[in-house]
Amino acid sequence: MSRPTNVNPLVEAAGIVKRYGPTVALQDGRLTVLPGESHALVGRNGAGKSTLVTVLTGLQAPDAGTVRFDGEPAPPLADRDAWRRKVACVYQKPTVVPELTVAENLFINRQPTGRGGLISWRRLHKEAAEVLQTWDVHVDPEARTADLKVEDRQMVEIARALSFGARFIVLDEPTAQLDNKEIDRLFTRMRALQESGVTFLFISHHLQEVYEVCQTVTVLRDARWITTAPVAELPRGALVEAMAGEAVTEQATARTAVPADAPVMLSVEGLAGDAYAPVDLTVRGGEVVGLAGTSGSGKIEFAETIAGLRTPVSGTARIAGEPLPFGDVQAALRAGVGCVPRDRHEQGLVPGMTIGDNTTMSVLGRLGRYGFIGTDRKRGFARELIQRLDIHAEGPDQPVSDLSGGNAQKVVMARALASDPRLLVLINPTAGVDVKSKESLLRRMDSARDDGTAVLVVSDELDDLRRCDRVLVLYHGEVVAEHAAGWHDHELIASIEGVDSAEATQGTEGVDLHG
Template identity: 80%
Template sequence: MSAPDTAPLAEARGVTKRYGATVALADGRLTVRSGESHALVGRNGAGKSTLVTLLTGLQAPDAGEIRFDGASAPPLVDRDAWRRKVACVYQKPTVVPELTVAENLFINRQPTGRGGLISWRRLREEAAALLDAWDVRVDPGARTAELRVEDRQMVEIARALSLGARFIVLDEPTAQLDNREIERLFTRMRTLQDSGVTFLFISHHLQEVYEVCQTVTVLRDARWITTAPVADLPRSALVEAMAGESVTGGALSREPVAAHAPVVLAAHGLTSGAYRDIDLSVRGGEVVGLAGTSGSGKIELAESFAGLHTPTGGSAELDGRALPFGDVRAALTAGVGCVPRDRHEQGLVPRMTVGDNTTLSVLDRLGRFGFVGTGARRALAGELVARLGIRTEGPGQPVSDLSGGNAQKVVMARALARDPRLLVLINPTAGVDVKSKESLLARVDSAREDGTAVLVVSDELDDLRRCDRVLVLFHGRITAEHPAGWRDHELIASIEGVDHG
């Protein structure tokens, strides 16, 4: 047995977990050393979430053991003991948005004064001291809802550290951050590591693993595959370990869009609070990317075409007809399909089935006089499930049961169900595994071949490589255009504003 000072900070030894007939984890192994950033990667369904559930004491393994500092994990009922060991910062924030930072930091353990009443002065002072101790530069009196995503994450980390935890699980922490915010998060992680904090970093963005982590563990098909120093594992070998097969990359071979192809989308002088004087066009069978930082206006512009916002000036036409703004249903009827930026909040109805979710956009075509034909809906849902390769027990399965990649395919299926003339995709592969990502991007190629105009908004360079050209927005204006074949450093320079003074 290892000496106490050399024992792993956190360890999972051959843990298994079943939910009925489903084997969620067959052989989970993890060894995290103190002071490191350890990546946990794998395709959706590989067992990552289940392992985190066991590591954080939300459930007990059916077999195997969880250990901290060389000793067995606390009993599940001892929540305070678990909070002193480990905390998880999820992709969805767990802070209470209407409370202040200070109130969130000390929720359910506020300092009290005479008569057992909360001492608001002490609460503010202790919150300020805690934030200062961990170099979290946030106003303790600010409403948490008003904070940037990265600052909300740091508040959650500070809350966990105040309880004594020095092992923090970060679950897809960069999913809603732009490049600058990601770099700031990584800088803060490195600072906290220097102070003795250890991270388990879960991400589908493999480049981030190489940037911020020292060790990586791969799960596949609910089993441990490998653990290795990041520096010793080439990206191709990491992807192969995740996928179970050799994954090759390279530029896509495709014919350029014909010059005589009809213009499907044309925008003239579009202006709003987020963007200004936007002129752009997308031809049938053309894929155009929109790139930029989170404050560039790219998402708001794309959402305007999908009917979510109304510009204050300018106009747009779809197939020569005025595009309706501020009305999602009217945009849908006009021929716009959309994969929104957040599948959880905007894309799915979690209590409905896979079949219901995939066909929501075409109910008017599945019956007459307001009645929906059950057989027609079932047939179309089955066709869409097969077309998108959605792994499901059938159209009747609740969509909430699906992995992230398959849930995103459901959102894509609904966007394609009406055979749109314009397909607007906003962060279409966010939070999905490598194989699902490739499947989703293949749908972009299919839409292109069908003559659909496609607009892709993404922070992922791999998503933008599918585009015939990429427009870069900087502070609300289009400042650069890159034809297919651009090099990473050229596009990144435009996104960061390096090449426009």
Template identity: 80%
Template sequence: MTATPTESPSPPLAEARAVSKRYGATVALADGRLTVRTGESHALVGRNGAGKSTLVSLLTGLQAPDSGGIRFDGAPAPALADRAAWRAKVACVYQKPTVVPDLTVAENLFLHRQPTGRGGLISWRRLRAEAAELLGHWDVRVDPGARTGDLRVEDRQMVEIARALSIGARFIVLDEPTAQLDSREIDRLFTRMRALQEAGITFLFISHHLQEVYEVCQTVTVLRDARWITTAPVAELPRAALVEAMAGEAVTATANAPRHAVPAEAPLVLDVAGLTGEGYTDVSLGVREGEVVGLAGSSGSGKIQLAETLAGLRSPRSGRASVLGRPLPFGDVAATLRAGVACVPRDRHEQGLVFGMTVGDNATLGVLDRLGRYGFVPPARKRALATALIERLGIRTEGPAQPVSGLSGGNAQKVVMARALASDPKALVLVNPTAGVDVRSKESLLARVDSAREDGTAVLVVSDELDDLRRCDRVLVLFHGRVTAAFPAGWHDHLLIAAIEGVSGAGDGAGTDAGPPSAPGPVGPVPPQNPPEGKRP
């Protein structure tokens, strides 16, 4: 009797096998693993810096892994130079649209591959007809003749998906697709995703909002510290366990040290009421003299836009803000500085430093009007102030005359901090103040936060780094542009991360005087891990 051969399971639609990627001394991905099955919506989650973007760049053929391999349908990925083959395998819809806003929907759908007629000229009739047919087939309800830049964000995303599907891709990476959508638009996007899944389309869904993972995904993979942590069915992974997998057991075991409360009678320095602008809505908060308040949230939370508004880089649509009772000028950095608010911006390369100038010039740039009159600044006065700032911040430099371009990243960031402190501000707004610096420089910069507190400065720290937020007396969490939770000093890492990721119940306080958040329950162990293709962590 002949045995009936067992049918082998079909290979994964997409797979990353222990891939790694380095950029010089920086390990962007040490052990990236991912197994995506046909027809599923697979979530890829992890905190900022976990390696998600690097893994996506490898999955979409933008870069080659240093080790490990990418496979599609069981076969090795195409060569990087074969862009047509990659486009037929996978497409990515990024936060920032890749459509050309001034072209029509039809023109974007068939960009660089327009149907032609006699003489090789574009057949506009065929272009519109084929665009309408494509949109109708995938139930994308937009006008092929509409200017793409006039579409709603969700419709632009669907146009990008339709364009990828028309090329042949059946695996779509959605990178933070809900970051710019409201709740009603998110619901419509998820409805469309489910319909496309039923038609055989597979999604890799990247989001900081864990609530959405449970709404739309069947499987989730967690990265932490550039390494694969676990892959599990969403239905079998409790939310507390998912947060624990992202945060790590070591950091969730203990709470951060509580601080002495700032006296209630301390003057209110920075007062924000009902502020609404691009990325944030109806935000109210206050920072008292000698208080450090943290502002946390995912990349699409609106925290950066809010900070830049308070620093004079943006103007809100409505609401007010004041410094010691005086209205804060919006959209004018110089006026904001005169009002008593100094800022360390998020990007020292583009916003923080003038690389053609010296250390001394950069450090004193914001206070030249105090050093001299009628535009004349005595060199000796500027040099004396720059030298004092260099000593105060511990900047390792040859002196004020050294070009700032010759400094290390940590010392360059100290120069940015020095310039902010040079004006003796009443309020200090710090945006990602320790980004891209070494451990020693990081500690030195955070020590300046403590010094500012002791000097009575009101400090607002906006950061993705938990170490930056540990120095704070309170941490407010922004989610979809609104303050949704408030944590007093002494918070547990996993509770704060849960609130940042939008897990229900992670915190119930909001506003400047909110009490401690309610816990989402004990964090249990991560369920049995499911390594791709039998591999173990």
């Protein structure tokens, strides 16, 4: 079924370009959304989806290109009321004020007033009830928003947007925090709202959801528009190929098999947390195991549990046969766990300290006794780490805040390796670094493997995962697939996006991926 050609677009973006300094976040953004449809916007991390949304919602102006609503140019950025009447975005993390009631959130900063300019609470609750009834949102207007379920908070946000007059709603990863029943209810509500004249832009990493709830899909890749097509006419394999691009033909390099008698360094049994279901896992010495999945898959939460940053709901873990303490980073460090956390700025570095202080803070006990640490010994140890990690710096006394992103990340890696860990946990280890630094960091991961260290690496980057002996894929908190070294990109992406591997390899012939 082709899209109708005689219907004027509700939203149209053409030739959108957005740069942040030397970084091109969007080179050729295009989107045409027809009235009353649910239109999917998909692409891997870094494809340009978030940048396009900031332009579509008036948060930023494009450097080039145009946005039109109902055939008219988009309002000026400063006219926020005009933008609210056109479009609203419901983000993965709710933007409602949790301590306020539903009614207060619906009419925040525009409460009806009575005599003397005071808020008329009676009118507020009455008008809130009318808004909720109009859009079939079954929540109590006087309920505290913090007490609502995630799906109900999302519907309150949608109702608030609709009450401004907007009929174009962007849903950014709306299912990331929902279980299957809640997802089904959300999709039922979306269909009902569509019948009432509401149009959705649906952003999701879960491709099966695109096929379930959307009529049209647009694919971005490498900051460019790739294709727009009716969902019914685009087989899942073709959609995965459009997202993966030329990399679909690339294959991960096979690794030398880890000896079967290699000692088990990490043993996990039934480990479960708020974001992931019970997981069983073993990682042997000299083995690199990757964890892949979308932002809501639970992969980061699992890795942070192993690193001592979180406490699980149930289950056990052992390091070299000894129980692993949870929720205590120092105890995990003493047990033999080194970690590169997901955010070097918030979790990895102390910006007011030097490179030497940052690299050695995890091993101060080795560098001195009774709390006395020789400055020369500490500086010499730091110099060894700087050389080992190829950190481009003046020396150990240079402030870490002076370093580039790549060298700063090397400092975080240096500290993780300084303690000679038995298990190295790497969470997005190459995020936000240049190509040369990325390769240097991955070589350090290879070196740790060769030295017999067990490595658990969580990443959204295929190049990082290509260095793994095997990759486990988490989907909605459950391990759904395992890929041995030598996997093809489209196979792994299909697992990450929740597409059956057989579907991902079929149906690509004869499909025009450039619309």
